[in-house]
Amino acid sequence: EVQLVESGGGLIQPGRSLRLSCTASGFTFSDYAMSWVRQAPGKGLEWVGFIRKKDHGGTTEYAASVKGRFTISRDDSKSIAYLQMNSLKTEDTAVYYCKAGTTFDDYWGQGTQVTVSS
Amino acid sequence: DVVMTQSPLSLPVTLGQPASISCRSSQSLAYSDGNTYLNWFQQRPGQSPRRLIYKVSNRDSGVPDRFSGSGSGTDFTLKISRVEAEDVGVYYCMQGTLWPYSFGQGTKLEIK
Numbered sequence: 001e002v003q004l005v006e007s008g009g010g011l012i013q014p015g016r017s018l019r020l021s022c023t024a025s026g027f028t029f030s031d032y033a034m035s036w037v038r039q040a041p042g043k044g045l046e047w048v049g050f051i052r053k054k055d056h057g058g059t060t061e062y063a064a065s066v067k068g069r070f071t072i073s074r075d076d077s078k079s080i081a082y083l084q085m086n087s088l089k090t091e092d093t094a095v096y097y098c099k100a101g102t103t104f105d106d107y108w109g110q111g112t113q114v115t116v117s118s
Numbered sequence: 119d120v121v122m123t124q125s126p127l128s129l130p131v132t133l134g135q136p137a138s139i140s141c142r143s144s145q146s147l148a149y150s151d152g153n154t155y156l157n158w159f160q161q162r163p164g165q166s167p168r169r170l171i172y173k174v175s176n177r178d179s180g181v182p183d184r185f186s187g188s189g190s191g192t193d194f195t196l197k198i199s200r201v202e203a204e205d206v207g208v209y210y211c212m213q214g215t216l217w218p219y220s221f222g223q224g225t226k227l228e229i230k
Contacts, residue, residue, distance in 0.1 A: 037167075044208075044210065044222075044224045045161075045210055045212075045221045047220065061217050061218070063218050064218065097166055097167070103173070104172070106178065108166040108167055108168065110166055111166055
């Protein structure tokens with residue numbers, strides 16, 4: 001059974017840092033691009049960024065709203081993707097989903113809540 | 119950046135009746151490899167999103183055949199042939215052709 005489990009969310013003050021983890025099981029992690037998508041309260045879906053699989057260079061892309069503050073990485077030996085979030089702002093408050101994808105497969109985690117507030 | 123515009127934003131439908139959602143992109147989603155990376159997602163209340171359709175018209179595994187996708191270039195449509203109670207939720211189109219990838223605003227389907 002495919003599972004993606006996000007962890008690391010919580011309440012954090014503006015300007016601080018937080019690292020989210022996405023632990024995968026049930027599929028060959030290294031074959032998938034890993035993405036982070038967020039959803040602010042009562043709002044739609046917004047891409048945060050993604051990391052390509054190593055066969056495709058393992059490179060990353062970021063939304064303009066987080067570029068320079070957020071970093072996505074992966075550890076294929078542990079089947080974990082990370083989202084390092086620095087200099088957090090109140091507008092980063094959202095449920096953060098990790099997503100594993102190929103053209104033909106698409107898996108989502110249950111999401112983890114990040115609340116940025118003083 | 120590519121802007122995705124969905125209509126309608128609210129869609130009340132009678133059980134057993136068809137439903138249709140339109141999605142328009144601000145530029146062509148045809149990629150140089152010949153594919154068009156337009157996907158449709160469903161988000162049921164309190165759940166994570168789930169992909170229904172990829173590359174315009176391909177149903178994901180386990181998706182009922184009452185869901186179908188069509189379109190090309192900048193105009194795309196998701197159709198549900200006969201709405202069932204489990205179809206309640208928000209539907210998003212999403213383009214994966216040009217970075218930054220982008221979602222439409224979402225269409226909320228409810229039962230009349």
